Amino acid sequence: MSVAPPPKSTANETTHPFDDAIALTPLPGGHWRGRTSADYRNMVGPFGGITAAVVLNAVLLHPQRLGDPVALTVNYAGPITDGEFTIEVEVFRTNRATQHWILRLVQGDDRTPALSATAVTALRRQAWSGPELGMPAVPSADSLPRAAIDLAGVPWTARYDMRFVRGALSLDPQAPASPDSATEVWMRDQPPRPLDLASLCAMCDGFFPRIFLRRPGFVPAGTVSMTVYFHADAAALAAQHDAAVLGTARAQVFAQGFFDQTAQVWGKDGALLATTHQIVYYKE
Amino acid sequence: MSVAPPPKSTANETTHPFDDAIALTPLPGGHWRGRTSADYRNMVGPFGGITAAVVLNAVLLHPQRLGDPVALTVNYAGPITDGEFTIEVEVFRTNRATQHWILRLVQGDDRTPALSATAVTALRRQAWSGPELGMPAVPSADSLPRAAIDLAGVPWTARYDMRFVRGALSLDPQAPASPDSATEVWMRDQPPRPLDLASLCAMCDGFFPRIFLRRPGFVPAGTVSMTVYFHADAAALAAQHDAAVLGTARAQVFAQGFFDQTAQVWGKDGALLATTHQIVYYKE
Numbered sequence A, B: 001m002s003v004a005p006p007p008k009s010t011a012n013e014t015t016h017p018f019d020d021a022i023a024l025t026p027l028p029g030g031h032w033r034g035r036t037s038a039d040y041r042n043m044v045g046p047f048g049g050i051t052a053a054v055v056l057n058a059v060l061l062h063p064q065r066l067g068d069p070v071a072l073t074v075n076y077a078g079p080i081t082d083g084e085f086t087i088e089v090e091v092f093r094t095n096r097a098t099q100h101w102i103l104r105l106v107q108g109d110d111r112t113p114a115l116s117a118t119a120v121t122a123l124r125r126q127a128w129s130g131p132e133l134g135m136p137a138v139p140s141a142d143s144l145p146r147a148a149i150d151l152a153g154v155p156w157t158a159r160y161d162m163r164f165v166r167g168a169l170s171l172d173p174q175a176p177a178s179p180d181s182a183t184e185v186w187m188r189d190q191p192p193r194p195l196d197l198a199s200l201c202a203m204c205d206g207f208f209p210r211i212f213l214r215r216p217g218f219v220p221a222g223t224v225s226m227t228v229y230f231h232a233d234a235a236a237l238a239a240q241h242d243a244a245v246l247g248t249a250r251a252q253v254f255a256q257g258f259f260d261q262t263a264q265v266w267g268k269d270g271a272l273l274a275t276t277h278q279i280v281y282y283k284e
Helices: A017-023 A048-060 A157-159 A196-204 A234-238 B017-021 B050-060 B155-159 B197-203 B234-238
Strands: A032-035 A068-076 A084-094 A098-107 A111-124 A162-168 A183-189 A221-230 A246-250 A253-255 A257-264 A273-280 B032-035 B070-074 B084-094 B098-107 B112-121 B159-167 B183-188 B221-230 B245-248 B253-255 B258-266 B272-282
Touching: A017 A048, A017 A183, A032 A048, A032 B234, A048 A068, A048 A098, A048 A196, A048 A221, A068 A273, A068 B112, A068 B221, A084 B112, A098 B098, A111 B070, A111 B084, A111 B098, A111 B112, A111 B221, A157 A162, A157 B197, A196 A234, A196 A246, A196 A273, A221 B098, A221 B112, A221 B221, A221 B272, A234 B098, A253 B272, A257 B272, A273 B221, A273 B253, A273 B258, B017 B197, B050 B070, B050 B084, B050 B098, B050 B112, B050 B197, B050 B221, B050 B253, B084 B159, B084 B197, B098 B245, B155 B159, B155 B245, B197 B221, B197 B234, B197 B245, B197 B272
Parallel strands: none
Antiparallel strands: A032 A084, A068 A111, A068 A221, A084 A098, A098 A111, A162 A183, A183 A246, A221 A273, A246 A257, A253 A257, A257 A273, B032 B084, B070 B112, B070 B221, B084 B098, B098 B112, B159 B183, B183 B245, B221 B272, B245 B258, B253 B258, B258 B272
């Protein structure tokens, strides 16, 4: 495979394409106006990770926000067409230390529904903490070649530096089927950008569909619902700088047109930054 | 530990307590009226699993429903007080094969917010299917003793027959800390009841807080958000009859007052019926 030419960027010269893609303008009532980015386009509509990130950003920027994100669930309900969209934000309930959000992404004057979401933010506290799952022992990102992914019409893949340890993407229908759907991959924004909650959120959807490993060749597939649990606050992510994070992902079952994916994103010193799950439609 | 006397049931004689607890009466606008059940009370408010099940039931009973549940996320936003509640249902978007739902559980004339949720239902199709994760090899439920859980003021635990293979509940602060938070437990409604989507949903929250294994003794903890992915349709669950299902659960990380739990529920012949995740508040 060869590296595709970089897509034409819509970002201005002083802004990273990621920041441009998640930019929001305030609307009355705590709502936000955003627009799709050519840089993060997927085959049909935007990369799901960038959409999750812009929805999270509507919470992050909200003047009434309490604490940092703990949980985000996004449901990809319908197509998002190129252009402007509105993120409608509802502060459902605010407690002393936690806050609950309901969000909708809609388009057009008729508010065509495209995505629903819920989020929880919370004040984190000092408490006994401990790892449970350990980061797998893998070669460093520097010691691995950057994956050369040439997917015509899928610009977002060029926005990530991906280095596969295991379970690399192959769309060759003649490739042998993998006995499992496990992937281990180092991920980093391209160009590099300091990690934050929004970019971590986007990377949680950076794994290609697990069915591609079990059924070699291209299989139509798309995320229906994704949940991200954040285990690091903004300060811990800032300490990560722009170093690559390790993503580990696998499916647990493929059944009747839907498979699940359970995944982890690991940072420096083996810290588990996020755990994430999704249910994915496939047609095979 | 000794077995607590069964709590006084509010169910009538012809209805299983579970069915009584998830019963709903239609209200105008596709909304529903329910009420809390003494049988499934937790220390404070209802068992989270029964609340998830009654919210799912609001979708299952809805006249506009398309297909079977694929995903449910419930966010426990605030306390639920004993008595009546309203489940407000919004059909966010209906596609050809999938449908997206937004739900709220509120109480009182001022609609005090208690829970937000999203659900996805879908028409399942014939497609290549395959397991990925295998059910662990464990002794049969019949070969294990029923756990004698005597939790004063926690009636819901008496509503399940639980047989622990590994990682049993202990609230003894002198117990040795477990090196991990893994539990394997056979679960069945008590009295027995044929498995269906609602009871499977409730069992997904049937695991005690994982922190109890890592930090022996009682630690205040409560689920903040739970997601369930359903991998079996109503017909496949009916074939399960009232046999015990195997639940497997563990945390991946404990950090700053929140830990996650990732879990599976297995049925006959090792079929993975549901995978489920939650993020849990703890104070330690």
